[in-house]
Amino acid sequence: MYKMFYGLEFNPFDKSLDTKLHFKSQDFTEALSRLEYLKSIKGIGLFSGGAGTGKTFTLRHFASTLNPSLFKVVYIPLSTITVMEFYRNLSFGLGIEPSFKKTDMFRSIQETLISLCRDKRINTVIIFDEAQYLRTEILNDLKILLNFDLDSKNYVTCILVGLPILNVILSKNIHEPLRQRIVINYHFTGITKEEVTEYIKTRLSKAGCHQEIFNQSAVEAIYGCSNGSVRKLNSLLVKCLIIGTQQKKQVIDTDIVMAAQNEIEIN
Known part of the structure; x- marks a missing residue:
């Protein structure tokens, strides 16, 4: 459902994507x-x-x-x-x-x-x-x-x-x-803060989305939560898209990021 809501041709943060779509960190x-x-x-x-x-x-x-x-x-x-x-x-x-x-x-x-x-x-x-x-x-x-x-x-x-x-x-x-x-x-050493911004932009673009879905504050929060892990970053981004769709938010903010983090965190 989130792919349709955000105009995505596929899940841009799926680990099974062809290695040709890799991000050159x-x-x-x-x-x-x-x-x-x-x-x-x-x-x-x-x-x-x-x-x-x-x-x-x-x-x-x-x-x-x-x-x-x-x-x-x-x-x-x-x-x-x-x-x-x-x-x-x-x-x-x-x-x-x-x-x-x-x-x-x-x-x-x-x-x-x-x-x-x-x-x-x-x-x-x-x-x-x-x-x-x-x-x-x-x-x-x-x-x-x-x-x-x-x-x-x-x-x-x-x-x-x-x-x-x-x-x-x-x-x-x-x-x-x-x-x-x-x-x-x-x-x-893991993905850097600057790379997270470019990573999100590049992956969304390859999936056919050229609009800003994540605002800058959300990106900074996502970087802080991912702690350099691309795997955790991908999980968090997908969860953000799901929650954003549920809340009908065209732009994802820090509140959605925190909600996504709470859902994927094991207490």
Whole structure:
């Protein structure tokens, strides 16, 4: 109903929108440039940030730009797993039939990664999402698994993505060997106040609405409530549109923003 009331062709704040409609925030631009560099040099990249700051969205966009004839992307979102489950998941992602023995899977994974790079000229990109949940044993094995030719070659691009606590975990002495192998380290700071204004304007415009729906006071309140999280920002904006429609308000003000915030906040 709110789409008709505000003259929108679609929900401009839906997370399922095509990545081509992305908003180029500073975080998005900075992280993407580092991902482009990482794919050219291979090795391990670390990308951290608060919940909803756009980490997974940026990676989804990055993955969508990779030529499937030249890149093989393995995305592993389930991080609360055992060591054996880790090896099995990675084996499945690489198209390998998992063995019952860890040593056999280790050898098969390394051989496959080397073959893809050397023989087939295919660069493998492995993405571990929510990596803050990876067990110490898995992180220990990961540094060994990515050790090729006596640690003289990089045959794969490995991306660790997680909340800020991931940096704390990797700063521990036990993970020093893995930390030294990280060639890119970027932290998402979240969407800024200036970007929120442009984000709302750009998204509404792409949905066919060119009028001012949110006044400046409302935008400032929305920024304060979202705390840099694009996910929370989107939820708040949609709720504002729903309440605004219910109250038949052509322009959304701070009262509607506060009402929307109260509805989505978990007490």
